[in-house]
Amino acid sequence: MLLETPFTAVSRPASEIYEAINTPSEFAAFMPDAVQGFKSGVDFGTPWFAFTIGGMPEIKMVRTESIPQEKIVYSTPMGAKVSLGVVIKSTASNTSEVKVYIDADVNPMLRMMVERPLRRFLDDLNDKIKQVG
Numbered sequence: 001m002l003l004e005t006p007f008t009a010v011s012r013p014a015s016e017i018y019e020a021i022n023t024p025s026e027f028a029a030f031m032p033d034a035v036q037g038f039k040s041g042v043d044f045g046t047p048w049f050a051f052t053i054g055g056m057p058e059i060k061m062v063r064t065e066s067i068p069q070e071k072i073v074y075s076t077p078m079g080a081k082v083s084l085g086v087v088i089k090s091t092a093s094n095t096s097e098v099k100v101y102i103d104a105d106v107n108p109m110l111r112m113m114v115e116r117p118l119r120r121f122l123d124d125l126n127d128k129i130k131q132v133g
Helices: 013-021 024-030 109-130
Strands: 001-005 008-010 035-043 046-053 058-065 071-075 082-092 095-104
Touching: 001 109, 008 024, 013 024, 013 082, 013 095, 024 046, 024 109, 046 095, 046 109, 058 082
Parallel strands: none
Antiparallel strands: 001 095, 008 095, 035 046, 046 058, 058 071, 071 082, 082 095
């Protein structure tokens, strides 16, 4: 299941957005209000962050892809395969466009249950990224 936001304008250069999103400890600032227990760290040189949403089990995401000023992907290291990505396009020296997506390997029954909350999560995350600064 692939869910994504459209590209949205951000009044910051791609380098600032990339630095903020590429640093897991900074990712807390972008998390929707429903997120609880955010923590971050580095295991064996790999940055990660973890959080819970509404009583669900903790979700841990490790950085799996990082293309400077273009794309960052965090993925679950085990269990259900879920990736959270941010694509950045520089549009001018001080403006950019950002798209956030979730790619999750879920069965059709589970999809019906998680699609709406994940869509809300993406929209909230995208709104907070627009406020980078």
